Amino acid sequence: VRNGHNSHEWHQGFYNAIKPSITCSEAASFIVPGQIQAEDYCSHQGVQLETTTDSGGGQNIGFLDSGDYTEYNIDVISTELYTLEARVASQYSSGKMVIKIDDASLVTILIPNTGSWQS
Secondary structure (H helix, E strand, C coil): CECCCCCCECCHHHHHHHCCCCCHHHCCCEEECCCCCHHHCCEEECCEEEECCCCCCCEEEECCCCCCEEECCEEECCCCCCCCCCCCCCCCCCEEEEEEECCEEEEEEEECCCCCCCC
């Protein structure tokens, strides 16, 4: 990461530590209906990214523990019913995904044991 001076470069970790942070309400929003990639969150707690090995490519979020979350800034353009589709994988059968809007829980989805972390 360049710091604006030709003779100095900052380490990426240092830059990440000092860069200004923005809140989700200040982050760019995703238009719904539309596709939102899991790794495009504006805020998170406890998740890590890893390269996905399936046909979709890109990254997935993983290494989740109880209480971990990702947050997205969305802009719903019209009032109607929408369908949420999510690609999930788990080696355990005790996972769940809670969908919330403004801290109000809408639905809890149980994540089944799919046999591995990537499929």
